[in-house]
Amino acid sequence: MSDDMDFEEGGTIKKFMFVNRKAPYGTIYALEGLEVVLISAAFDQDVSLAFVDDGVFQLVKGQKTDGVEMKNFSPTYRALEGYDIEKLYVDRESLEARGLTEDDLLVDVQVMSAAEMGDMMAQQDVVISF
Amino acid sequence: MLHIVNKSPFDTGSLASVLRVAKKDGGAVLLIEDGVYAAVKNSATEASLKAAGMPVYVLQPDADARGLQSRLMEGVNMVDYGGFVDLVAGHDNVQSWL
Numbered sequence: 001m002s003d004d005m006d007f008e009e010g011g012t013i014k015k016f017m018f019v020n021r022k023a024p025y026g027t028i029y030a031l032e033g034l035e036v037v038l039i040s041a042a043f044d045q046d047v048s049l050a051f052v053d054d055g056v057f058q059l060v061k062g063q064k065t066d067g068v069e070m071k072n073f074s075p076t077y078r079a080l081e082g083y084d085i086e087k088l089y090v091d092r093e094s095l096e097a098r099g100l101t102e103d104d105l106l107v108d109v110q111v112m113s114a115a116e117m118g119d120m121m122a123q124q125d126v127v128i129s130f
Numbered sequence: 131m132l133h134i135v136n137k138s139p140f141d142t143g144s145l146a147s148v149l150r151v152a153k154k155d156g157g158a159v160l161l162i163e164d165g166v167y168a169a170v171k172n173s174a175t176e177a178s179l180k181a182a183g184m185p186v187y188v189l190q191p192d193a194d195a196r197g198l199q200s201r202l203m204e205g206v207n208m209v210d211y212g213g214f215v216d217l218v219a220g221h222d223n224v225q226s227w228l
Contacts, residue, residue, distance in 0.1 A: 023138050025195055027162030054138050057167065060197035067191025067210075074197070098140065099172035099201065 014125040015046045020055035022130060024073070025065070030058045031073050033130030038076075041083035048087035048124075050117060051081075051109070055130075057093045059105040077107050091117050132158050135165035136228070139175045146178070160209070160217055162189040165175040166196060171203045174196040180205060189214060202206040 018037050022029040040047050051059060056076070065072040080086070088109040095101065095111065102111050112120070121127055133152050138145075139145040145168050148159060159182060161168055168175045169188050180203070181188050190208045195197065209217065218224055 023141070023164045023167065023196070024135070025192075026138065026173065052162070054140050054167070055195060056137075060195040060201075062199060063195060064197070065195040065198070068195045070195065072195070097174040098167065099170040099174075104201070 006112045011044075013046055014043065015048070015123060016040060017048045017050055017121060017127045019052060019121070019129045020058055021053040021126060022052040023057040024063070025068065026048045028124055030055070031071075034058075034073060034076055036128070036130075037080070037085065038083065041085055047085050048089060048120070049085065050089045050091070050120065051094070052091040052093050052117065054098075056098060056100060056105075056119040059088075059090070059107060059109070060100065060125075061104055061106045063111055074106060080107070089117060089120055132157065132160055132217055132223065132224045134160045134162060134226045135168070136171045136226070138162040138164040139168040145175065148176055148227055149182055150165075150182065155163075156222075157184040157188065158221065159184055160187045160189065160214070162192050162214075164196075166193045166198060169193075169202045169206045170198060170206065173199055179203065187213070187217060 021034055024030040063072050063074040090109045090111045092113055093110050133147045133148045135148055137144045166188050168179055186206045187209050188206045190210050
């Protein structure tokens with residue numbers, strides 16, 4: 001394949017952060033947000049996900065949705081790695097207020113302080129909130 | 131009166147309002163949907179539920195969906211959909227705190 005087929009070359013890579021602040025299942029935001037994240041993976045951008053407030057509940061291990069007849073989309077978070085989305089940031093205070101620790105989460109994440117989270121957000125070109 | 135809460139206590143003040151307003155005598159609280167998050171062990175809301183002064187019920191299928199099977203506090207009562215119906219039938223009236 002010739003070099004000029006590589007139309008991505010020279011394209012701008014922007015830093016995109018998806019901020020997840022809603023619990024799964026109670027509203028459609030978490031699932032819709034995840035869909036957008038997966039779509040974004042197709043554009044070869046620098047994507048990160050932040051989990052703040054009830055958003056941390058999206059990552060809780062052991063979700064079992066047979067009883068409510070909804071799709072359990074939590075395994076998808078483990079597949080993000082395969083789309084080169086590996087920057088998952090979790091707000092420590094949100095975890096602690098909800099009785100959770102890093103061990104309760106189904107993916108490897110970076111747990112950080114509010115100040116560190118704020119720094120991460122401030123570095124982004126685009127922040128999209130769900 | 132049976133008080134049904136379906137919102138996360140970290141997101142809205144529904145549960146706090148129930149615990150503030152509800153008449154404890156003859157009262158009960160049923161946590162469904164995102165309301166079940168209130169009953170997570172070691173959470174900021176555990177103490178307020180312990181002090182509810184009323185029986186607290188949690189809808190099991192909603193807790194399971196959210197991965198909370200082994201993460202709930204002591205002292206709450208798990209119910210299935212049949213138990214939900216029994217609770218509604220067993221109280222004089224019901225309020226859903228939307």
